[in-house]
Amino acid sequence: MSEIEKKFRKLETDNAPGQEVRQAAKLEDGYLKGESLEGQRVDFSHGDVDAHEPTPGAFDEFSAGVMRGGSQAYTEYRGALDIRDELAPRLADFTGADVDARDGLIITPGTQGALFLAIASTVSRGDKVAIVQPDYFANRKLVTFFDGEIVPVQLRYGEAETDEAGLDLEELEAAFQSGVKLFLFSNPNNPAGVVYSPEEVSRIAALAEQYGATVIVDQLYSRLRYEGVTYTHLRAVSTASENVVTIMGPSKTESLSGYRLGVAFGSKTIINRMEKLQAIVSLRAAGYSQAVLKTWFNEPEGWMEERIARHQAIRDDLVALFRGIPGCTLRVPQAGSYLFARLPELTVAPGDFIKALRLQAGVIVTPGTEFSPHCADSIRLNFSQDHAASVAAIERLATLVQRYRA
Amino acid sequence: MSEIEKKFRKLETDNAPGQEVRQAAKLEDGYLKGESLEGQRVDFSHGDVDAHEPTPGAFDEFSAGVMRGGSQAYTEYRGALDIRDELAPRLADFTGADVDARDGLIITPGTQGALFLAIASTVSRGDKVAIVQPDYFANRKLVTFFDGEIVPVQLRYGEAETDEAGLDLEELEAAFQSGVKLFLFSNPNNPAGVVYSPEEVSRIAALAEQYGATVIVDQLYSRLRYEGVTYTHLRAVSTASENVVTIMGPSKTESLSGYRLGVAFGSKTIINRMEKLQAIVSLRAAGYSQAVLKTWFNEPEGWMEERIARHQAIRDDLVALFRGIPGCTLRVPQAGSYLFARLPELTVAPGDFIKALRLQAGVIVTPGTEFSPHCADSIRLNFSQDHAASVAAIERLATLVQRYRA
Numbered sequence: 001m002s003e004i005e006k007k008f009r010k011l012e013t014d015n016a017p018g019q020e021v022r023q024a025a026k027l028e029d030g031y032l033k034g035e036s037l038e039g040q041r042v043d044f045s046h047g048d049v050d051a052h053e054p055t056p057g058a059f060d061e062f063s064a065g066v067m068r069g070g071s072q073a074y075t076e077y078r079g080a081l082d083i084r085d086e087l088a089p090r091l092a093d094f095t096g097a098d099v100d101a102r103d104g105l106i107i108t109p110g111t112q113g114a115l116f117l118a119i120a121s122t123v124s125r126g127d128k129v130a131i132v133q134p135d136y137f138a139n140r141k142l143v144t145f146f147d148g149e150i151v152p153v154q155l156r157y158g159e160a161e162t163d164e165a166g167l168d169l170e171e172l173e174a175a176f177q178s179g180v181k182l183f184l185f186s187n188p189n190n191p192a193g194v195v196y197s198p199e200e201v202s203r204i205a206a207l208a209e210q211y212g213a214t215v216i217v218d219q220l221y222s223r224l225r226y227e228g229v230t231y232t233h234l235r236a237v238s239t240a241s242e243n244v245v246t247i248m249g250p251s252k253t254e255s256l257s258g259y260r261l262g263v264a265f266g267s268k269t270i271i272n273r274m275e276k277l278q279a280i281v282s283l284r285a286a287g288y289s290q291a292v293l294k295t296w297f298n299e300p301e302g303w304m305e306e307r308i309a310r311h312q313a314i315r316d317d318l319v320a321l322f323r324g325i326p327g328c329t330l331r332v333p334q335a336g337s338y339l340f341a342r343l344p345e346l347t348v349a350p351g352d353f354i355k356a357l358r359l360q361a362g363v364i365v366t367p368g369t370e371f372s373p374h375c376a377d378s379i380r381l382n383f384s385q386d387h388a389a390s391v392a393a394i395e396r397l398a399t400l401v402q403r404y405r406a
Numbered sequence: 407m408s409e410i411e412k413k414f415r416k417l418e419t420d421n422a423p424g425q426e427v428r429q430a431a432k433l434e435d436g437y438l439k440g441e442s443l444e445g446q447r448v449d450f451s452h453g454d455v456d457a458h459e460p461t462p463g464a465f466d467e468f469s470a471g472v473m474r475g476g477s478q479a480y481t482e483y484r485g486a487l488d489i490r491d492e493l494a495p496r497l498a499d500f501t502g503a504d505v506d507a508r509d510g511l512i513i514t515p516g517t518q519g520a521l522f523l524a525i526a527s528t529v530s531r532g533d534k535v536a537i538v539q540p541d542y543f544a545n546r547k548l549v550t551f552f553d554g555e556i557v558p559v560q561l562r563y564g565e566a567e568t569d570e571a572g573l574d575l576e577e578l579e580a581a582f583q584s585g586v587k588l589f590l591f592s593n594p595n596n597p598a599g600v601v602y603s604p605e606e607v608s609r610i611a612a613l614a615e616q617y618g619a620t621v622i623v624d625q626l627y628s629r630l631r632y633e634g635v636t637y638t639h640l641r642a643v644s645t646a647s648e649n650v651v652t653i654m655g656p657s658k659t660e661s662l663s664g665y666r667l668g669v670a671f672g673s674k675t676i677i678n679r680m681e682k683l684q685a686i687v688s689l690r691a692a693g694y695s696q697a698v699l700k701t702w703f704n705e706p707e708g709w710m711e712e713r714i715a716r717h718q719a720i721r722d723d724l725v726a727l728f729r730g731i732p733g734c735t736l737r738v739p740q741a742g743s744y745l746f747a748r749l750p751e752l753t754v755a756p757g758d759f760i761k762a763l764r765l766q767a768g769v770i771v772t773p774g775t776e777f778s779p780h781c782a783d784s785i786r787l788n789f790s791q792d793h794a795a796s797v798a799a800i801e802r803l804a805t806l807v808q809r810y811r812a
Binding site for chain 1: 408409410413414417418419422425428452454455456459460465468469471472475476478479480482483514515516518519521522527528529530531544547548551663664665666679681682683685686687688689690691692693694695
């Protein structure tokens with residue numbers, strides 16, 4: 001096998017959210033038990049932007065961008081300056097630390113684009129990178145793609161107190177001691193939906209400073225926070241601001257994924273590299289789409305509160321249903337719209353159960369192995385769905401767990 | 407300097423089209439001669455989509471995509487299947503060889519996105535890659551970014567017959583003999599606007615097959631062809647179809663750059679890798695934007711003919727103006743909207759003349775060194791501009807050439 005074949009072998013997307021469509025439905029699967037369960041198909045691999053619609057005014061801003069013509073189509077690679085000027089103070093206000101519109105902020109094609117550029121701008125061949133297990137599956141793939149060496153740090157979310165995420169801070173320090181110069185994590189955690197405590201975030205900042213490491217923090221879901229949760233922005237507690245890059249975007253909570261928008265802000269050195277790379281990766285985030293960011297952190301009064309309340313109500317119903325399945329465990333998500341549930345022992349392999357769920361119950365979930373090699377018995381669900389349909393889907397899931405229980 | 411600093415040092419974008427805005431206007435420039443010239447500013451670094459508007463119906467298709475909601479926002483990473491199904495036969499018809507909608511076609515964030523993914527999917531550290539001098543500046547940067555070794559092949563466009571591009575085919579064969587496994591070129595050539603003859607294209611195909619090499623051909627401008635030009639699609643004359651990837655997009659001729667759309671088609675192995683990589687680079691081309699491709703190769707009757715005629719008229723006027731500047735040479739572009747003109751000897755360095763052009767005449771051009779180290783005395787202009795404004799701009803350029811002539 002050639003070098004390039006080996007490299008791409010590590011980037012398998014067969015189990016990635018939304019790619020099920022490329023798997024042939026195998027009718028020969030002999031292990032399927034019982035009849036199919038009727039009900040509306042629910043794809044928990046990503047949010048349903050029809051059930052939770054894009055921010056009001058987003059399309060109008062896009063249309064206005066098209067009308068502006070060339071100046072909106074051809075922006076700087078890092079995005080239009082007037083939009084960066086609008087965004088910077090809002091992001092500073094939200095995160096509690098200054099954002100430099102000219103040199104410290106880049107608009108990217110989605111949060112995925114920001115992550116890609118940030119990692120490409122900080123990881124060289126052989127560099128040690130600490131990543132959390134479990135965490136967003138692309139983190140691992142990105143580090144591997146750039147020939148970095150992954151140093152895993154465990155997130156003991158299941159055993160932690162309800163007001164902390166459960167990061168193994170000793171393991172993180174050992175990672176830094178072993179030569180790690182980049183730490184990459186999502187807060188709230190994807191997939192577990194837990195939020196790092198002020199103490200955890202402060203300790204991460206202190207360790208990174210002590211060991212001269214860079215931290216990339218993916219805060220994609222940091223606006224969708226449920227009752228009683230304290231959220232700490234790493235950049236607000238870090239004094240080494242040139243070593244911190246924060247990534248956010250309006251694809252999830254704001255349902256704007258179809259426009260492909262994200263931002264990265266913080267370290268000017270890294271943002272500058274990211275722009276150079278963006279120039280050869282995709283030039284810029286789609287020019288007209290960038291105009292949609294005018295609606296971001298600028299939603300109508302009460303809109304975000306209502307969005308959070310609706311998600312909290314779905315969360316509560318689904319958590320109750322999962323807790324009603326004997327042997328199933330999960331932590332109540334503190335933020336975001338992911339549920340990460342551990343299933344009881346089954347008679348079939350987890351991957352086969354997930355396929356049975358899809359074929360027999362019309363329920364699509366993402367396997368835990370996408371997030372950590374230690375999470376094979378867990379599944380991730382994005383519960384930003386139609387409320388009633390998602391409740392019915394979890395009832396079908398519960399039926400199938402019973403059917404396949406060991 | 408760290409490895410990563412060295413790597414990004416090679417990706418400088420200061421002279422890249424459209425990035426002038428990030429250069430501070432240096433008032434201390436002592437070399438400026440004479441007064442500024444009045445006139446409408448023309449940015450020849452990219453096309454003017456206000457002068458040549460996006461394809462009719464593009465915005466309507468985008469809007470319809472937004473209305474479709476989630477199904478359009480969340481497509482497969484390689485793009486929506488229904489759109490690929492529509493595009494494949496049109497692309498096959500245009501290029502003269504089958505296109506497999508399911509496995510042999512990917513929708514990308516612009517043609518730049520397609521180039522990035524294609525090169526990342528074929529170049530490993532240390533691989534030798536043949537690229538043309540001059541050619542699109544990102545080609546060189548992309549190969550360098552992936553630690554490939556560039557083997558230059560000269561395009562003697564200035565000395566060639568008017569019905570050929572002037573590729574040094576002996577140099578290309580020597581490159582393959584030296585171990586090159588990838589050849590990357592644009593046809594029509596960016597920046598020179600010349601089209602490879604049927605003989606040149608057939609010879610490229612034959613050599614690639616003989617040496618088992620992959621060819622990535624950037625045909626971004628292959629629809630905008632002027633009177634009397636014969637265009638040969640590499641994929642139509644190649645029998646090793648798994649070794650050819652063709653890249654196109656509607657950003658230029660169709661003025662749809664603001665939507666960030668491109669496609670790559672051909673080799674299933676490479677397209678498959680490109681999708682895996684897309685999953686971690688930016689997930690997908692913006693979902694709603696993908697819908698705009700429904701207008702592509704599907705324009706109203708006569709629309710393309712008129713677009714070509716308008717560009718041919720601008721081309722002819724600008725070529726005449728350049729030929730009126732003593733010592734200035736250029737070939738008449740056969741396709742696309744780039745002019746690549748060689749300037750006479752000047753009293754200032756080419757980079758300083760380009761800056762003077764911008765500061766004193768409001769004329770922005772791209773330096774030839776972006777395309778080849780041997781083209782320091784040339785400048786590239788994208789003449790997809792307002793006709794009258796571009797004529798006036800070249801008259802100002804002619805005045806400045808006289809002013810700074812050696």
